[in-house]
Amino acid sequence: MASDALAIPNVGAAGKPWMETLHEWATTVDHKRLGILYIAYALIFLVIGGIEATIMRIQLIRPHNDFVSPQVFNRMFTMHGTTMIFFVAMPILFGFANYFVPLMIGARDMAFPRLNAFSFWLTAFGGFLLYFSFLGGSGLYGAGNAPDVGWWAYAPLTARAFSPGHSSDYWTVSVLVSGFGSIGTAINIIATVLSMRCPGMTLGRMPLFAWLGLVMSGLVLITLTPLSAAQIMLLVDRYLGGHFFDTQAGGSAAIWMHFFWIFGHPEVYVLIIPCFAFMSEIVPVFSRKPIFGYPVMVGATVCIGFVSMSVWAHHMFTIGMSSYSNAFFTITSMVVGVPTGIKIFNWLGTMWGGKLIFKTPMLFCIGFLFQFLIAGLTGIMLASAPFDWQLGGSYFVVAHFHYVILGGILFSLFAAFYYWYPKITGRMMSETLGKWHFWLFVIGFHLTFDVMHIPGLLGMPRRIYTYEPGRGWEVWNLIVTIGTFVQAVAILIFVANLILSYFQGEKAGNDPWDAWTLEWSTTSPPPVYNFAAIPTVASRRPLWDLKHPEDPDSLYE
Amino acid sequence: MSAIANPVTQTPWTLPYRGKVAMACLIIAESAIFTIFVVAYLFYIGKSLSGPTPREVLEVPVFFTICLLSSSLTVHFAAKSLEHGKRGAFLFLWLLTIILGGLFLFGTGQEWHRLIYEHGLTVSTNLFGTTYYSLVGLHAFHVTVGLLMLTVVLLFALAGRVGTEQTKRVEVLSMYWHFVDAVWVVVFTVVYVLGR
Numbered sequence: 001m002a003s004d005a006l007a008i009p010n011v012g013a014a015g016k017p018w019m020e021t022l023h024e025w026a027t028t029v030d031h032k033r034l035g036i037l038y039i040a041y042a043l044i045f046l047v048i049g050g051i052e053a054t055i056m057r058i059q060l061i062r063p064h065n066d067f068v069s070p071q072v073f074n075r076m077f078t079m080h081g082t083t084m085i086f087f088v089a090m091p092i093l094f095g096f097a098n099y100f101v102p103l104m105i106g107a108r109d110m111a112f113p114r115l116n117a118f119s120f121w122l123t124a125f126g127g128f129l130l131y132f133s134f135l136g137g138s139g140l141y142g143a144g145n146a147p148d149v150g151w152w153a154y155a156p157l158t159a160r161a162f163s164p165g166h167s168s169d170y171w172t173v174s175v176l177v178s179g180f181g182s183i184g185t186a187i188n189i190i191a192t193v194l195s196m197r198c199p200g201m202t203l204g205r206m207p208l209f210a211w212l213g214l215v216m217s218g219l220v221l222i223t224l225t226p227l228s229a230a231q232i233m234l235l236v237d238r239y240l241g242g243h244f245f246d247t248q249a250g251g252s253a254a255i256w257m258h259f260f261w262i263f264g265h266p267e268v269y270v271l272i273i274p275c276f277a278f279m280s281e282i283v284p285v286f287s288r289k290p291i292f293g294y295p296v297m298v299g300a301t302v303c304i305g306f307v308s309m310s311v312w313a314h315h316m317f318t319i320g321m322s323s324y325s326n327a328f329f330t331i332t333s334m335v336v337g338v339p340t341g342i343k344i345f346n347w348l349g350t351m352w353g354g355k356l357i358f359k360t361p362m363l364f365c366i367g368f369l370f371q372f373l374i375a376g377l378t379g380i381m382l383a384s385a386p387f388d389w390q391l392g393g394s395y396f397v398v399a400h401f402h403y404v405i406l407g408g409i410l411f412s413l414f415a416a417f418y419y420w421y422p423k424i425t426g427r428m429m430s431e432t433l434g435k436w437h438f439w440l441f442v443i444g445f446h447l448t449f450d451v452m453h454i455p456g457l458l459g460m461p462r463r464i465y466t467y468e469p470g471r472g473w474e475v476w477n478l479i480v481t482i483g484t485f486v487q488a489v490a491i492l493i494f495v496a497n498l499i500l501s502y503f504q505g506e507k508a509g510n511d512p513w514d515a516w517t518l519e520w521s522t523t524s525p526p527p528v529y530n531f532a533a534i535p536t537v538a539s540r541r542p543l544w545d546l547k548h549p550e551d552p553d554s555l556y557e
Numbered sequence: 558m559s560a561i562a563n564p565v566t567q568t569p570w571t572l573p574y575r576g577k578v579a580m581a582c583l584i585i586a587e588s589a590i591f592t593i594f595v596v597a598y599l600f601y602i603g604k605s606l607s608g609p610t611p612r613e614v615l616e617v618p619v620f621f622t623i624c625l626l627s628s629s630l631t632v633h634f635a636a637k638s639l640e641h642g643k644r645g646a647f648l649f650l651w652l653l654t655i656i657l658g659g660l661f662l663f664g665t666g667q668e669w670h671r672l673i674y675e676h677g678l679t680v681s682t683n684l685f686g687t688t689y690y691s692l693v694g695l696h697a698f699h700v701t702v703g704l705l706m707l708t709v710v711l712l713f714a715l716a717g718r719v720g721t722e723q724t725k726r727v728e729v730l731s732m733y734w735h736f737v738d739a740v741w742v743v744v745f746t747v748v749y750v751l752g753r
Contacts, residue, residue, distance in 0.1 A: 111575040187582040195575035221586040229593035236691055241681030244597060244691075250606045250684050259593060 029113035030528060031098050034120050036424065038095025041124055043498075045087040047491075048131075052080040054488060057481040063469040073465035074148035079130070081151025082171065085267065086178050087127040089409060093274040094123075094185050096416055097213045099424065101189060103519035103526060104207045106198025106535045111191035119184035126178030133170035147171035150463070152264065153234075155245035155256040160238060169238060176231040179224045186220035189213050198518075200537040205557070207517045207540070208297055212277035215301045219270050222309070227263035230256065254319060261312035268404065269308040273301060275412035276343055279365055282419050283347050285515045286362035287354030290541060290553070293346045300339035300346075307336045317385045318392040326385040333383035337376055344373060359513075360434030364415035367442055371407030378403065378453070396456025402449050414441070414494070421498070422512045426524040427505030433497040441490035447483025451476050516541035576729040584736045587699070591740055594695055595747055598688045602752050605683035614676045617749045621664030622741065625700075628657035629738040632707075636731045640724045647719075651711055654734070658704050665697045689748065696744050699737050706730055 016024075025033060056076050059067045068076070102110055110116045130147075137145045147167045149157040158168045193214045197206070234256075236242035243249035245256045284291045291297065314333040317326060347369060356362065378400040382388050391397065414437070421429045455473045467473055511520040521543055522531055539545055539553035602611075635650035669690075672678045680690045710730060713719050719727070 112579065183586050187579050187586070190582050191575045191578045194578050195572045197572060199570040217582075218585075221582055222589045225586045225589035226593045229590045232590075232695075233594075233597065233691065236680065236687065241679075242687035242691070243681070243684050244687055250601070250604045251687075252600070255597065255600060262593075 029117045031102050031110045031113065031116060032526060034116050035095045035099030037120055038091045038098060041127070042088045042092035042095060045083050045127060049080050049083040049088055050488065050491060052076045052083070054484055056080065057484040059465060060477050061481040062478065063467050063474060065466060070465040071148065075146040077463060078147045078150055082130060082175065085151065086175060087130065089271045089405070090182055091123055092413060093271065094182070097189055097274060098185070100420065100519055101192055101210050101213050102196065103522070103530055104210050104517050105193065105196060105201050106518050106531060106537065107192065107196035108530050110188050111196055112188050115184050116188050119181040119188065122181030122184065123178045126174040126181065129170055129177065130174035133167050137165055137167035137170050152260050155253040156247060158234060158238070159246060172231050172234050176228055179228045179231070182220055182224050186217035189217040198534050198536060205537060205540045208280035208291060208294065209277040211298050212273050212280070212301055215305045216270055216273040219266055219273070219305050219308070223263050223266035223270060226259055230259035257316055257319065258313070261315045265312040265315060266308045269304055271409050272404070273304070275409050276301065278412045278416040279347055279368060281517065282361050282365050282415050283350050285513050286357045286359060286365070287351045288357070289350055289354040291346070292349030294540065296342060297346055300342045303339040304336060307332060307339070311336055314383055314388070317388040330383055330385050334380055337380055340376060344369065360429070360431060360438060361415045361419040363438045364411050364418065367438070368408060368411040368415065371403060371411060375400065375403035375407055391456060393461055394456040395460045395462055396453055398462045399449050399452035399456055402452070406445055406449065419513070421501065422508030423519055423524050425502055426508055427501055428508050428512060429501040429505060430497050433493055437490050437493045437497060440486055440493065444483045444486030444490055447486060448480050451479045451483065511543070516543045518542055521546070574725055576725060577732065580729045580732045584732065587736065591695070591743070594692045595743060598692050598747055598752065601684045601688050605685045607683050609676050609678055611685055611753045614672055614678060615749060615753055618664050618668060621661045622745055624657045625661040625738055625741050628654045629735050631657065632731045632734045636724065636727050639719070639721060639727055642721050648714055651707065651714065655704060655707050655711060658700060658707065662697060662700055662704065665693065692744060693748065696740055699740065703734050703737050707734070
């Protein structure tokens with residue numbers, strides 16, 4: 001009855017009382033609404049994580065700065081890393097997969113809609129739990145609050161003796177809970193792709209988006225679970241007095257590193273594979289050509305999935321492993337570059353001889369190609385054990401993986417936003433604001449992360465809250481911080497574009513890009529049931545067949 | 558979209574049952590969790606700084622292992638009976654599965670009671686205690702969850718709500734139970750054969 005009293009008529013979608021709208025969103029099991037919830041939730045955390053990064057960069061703008069205390073700095077890099085990986089990148093990619101996998105394979109929903117909702121709310125609860133640590137991690141009693149053990153939480157930092165209070169517990173439990181959510185969604189995506197395809201949609205005709213979603217979900221099943229297992233062990237140590245990572249009782253700190261990186265490195269591929277999926281859908285449409293080397297793309301992705309399982313210890317060259325281990329992990333880490341290189345050649349092959357259209361999504365895709373290549377090259381450098389001994393734990397490493405995550409993952413995500421926003425909302429995003437966003441972000445990104453390699457090469461270690469003057473690091477840190485602000489402005493333009501276009505954007509129609517996959521055959525935004533009649537397909541580009549009945553793809557595949 | 562209809566659609570379009578796909582995925586994920594616990598157990602064999610050691614306190618639970626492994630057979634034939642509409646046989650075999658699983662759990666409880674009260678071995682005693690209780694406990698937890706689900710199905714069956722049309726769902730649960738048994742084979746080998 002309270003909800004009736006609070007209801008304000010004629011506010012919210014379709015004139016429904018807003019409490020009712022809220023109730024609908026909170027209890028929804030529709031894959032499209034859950035997709036939007038995932039994406040919106042991730043965008044909020046993107047801004048929070050971005051603010052944490054900015055706080056760190058302000059602190060490092062000049063030597064002996066005292067913008068924040070060392071304790072706060074530790075919390076900032078821990079929260080920034082954990083937030084960006086578990087509560088931005090994962091949910092946003094799951095959001096896109098949730099929204100578009102059923103649409104692309106011609107299904108009306110995911111295989112398990114209620115599991116889908118459950119998984120989202122688990123992930124969401126994990127995020128709230130992490131941030132509640134600011135209050136609940138004994139912060140109210142002045143015993144330090146948010147976790148400060150780094151996003152990889154190396155033992156023995158997490159032992160009771162070194163991490164009193166509850167901040168590490170909040171970290172552990174929130175990562176564990178969101179991990180279960182991710183496993184649920186991964187199971188759901190696999191079951192959807194394998195069991196819900198529309199008639200004629202054989203595995204060989206599935207859009208690469210669905211294929212790569214399948215591989216990504218398979219990778220989630222076997223990589224997130226080791227992390228969950230390690231978190232359970234950490235909880236046993238912290239709450240039941242166990243000795244898994246307790247070196248005083250014969251336990252090993254190195255085994256936590258192994259368990260963490262068995263998750264940690266394939267996780268990078270969990271994040272980048274959906275981005276390969278965005279590239280593989282967007283580049284062909286804006287080159288007006290079908291994807292080059294479809295079977296090779298699928299094969300390379302599966303290959304990346306397998307090889308990525310055996311590269312984890314290249315994060316651990318500096319702890320002193322045997323020379324056989326070093327050689328093995330150096331070789332596997334370099335091998336994983338081969339299928340990745342194949343993919344880059346395939347996108348170039350798609351663009352080659354195509355009629356390129358330089359709309360905002362394509363601009364971000366081209367940015368991705370250049371930056372992901374450079375990120376891959378510094379990756380190959382760091383994969384070489386002797387090089388890593390010199391630069392492991394320096395800002396060179398920080399620059400390398402931010403190049404992958406921003407230059408690769410975030411750029412392709414922006415491309416995906418500009419490409420699919422019309423389908424989700426029914427309105428186009430502004431091209432003018434989009435171009436401003438692109439160019440400012442490119443400039444800011446390169447100012448920050450190209451330059452960040454240099455203090456790394458000059459020996460600046462990561463995770464220090466301040467540094468001495470006179471080491472030649474000052475000017476580089478100043479430029480890096482300036483770049484951060486340029487990126488922040490670009491992100492604000494992006495957020496403004498998202499909001500303004502929702503109200504003022506040009507009406508999109510069903511198929512604004514003249515694309516070829518099934519999601520463009522239904523209305524924008526799609527109805528709850530997606531397709532009035534379940535479609536039937538005969539080739540990899542069903543809408544091409546529909547638009548060109550005289551020359552369908554099905555004749556050639 | 559009907560315009561895209563073509564000869565391919567004339568052949569019947571069948572896809573794998575989503576429940577089985579999902580259970581297979583869950584089993585893969587769970588296997589990875591168990592793998593990590595098994596690796597930790599193997600890594601820490603003989604690394605405890607103080608007693609008691611596995612050789613001193615562990616006894617091989619032959620009877621309870623036979624109980625759990627044979628419950629895999631009973632659950633399989635229970636599902637088969639349901640498929641062929643033999644309701645009585647299904648109920649009997651299903652109940653037998655629950656009893657065998659319950660016996661196994663009782664065995665684990667008895668062993669833990671003995672270890673704790675006679676030998677003073679707890680999670681915090683030494684590395685053996687930590688890894689033993691975690692690995693065996695994780696498995697026992699999965700047995701418990703399996704037993705709860707089996708019991709729910711039994712209650713529905715007693716209420717007359719489980720018929721031939723539920724065969725697929727019962728088979729999904731049976732997959733999980735087979736997995737729990739297979740994990741015990743690994744845990745048994747690691748804890749009672751290699752670790753002793």
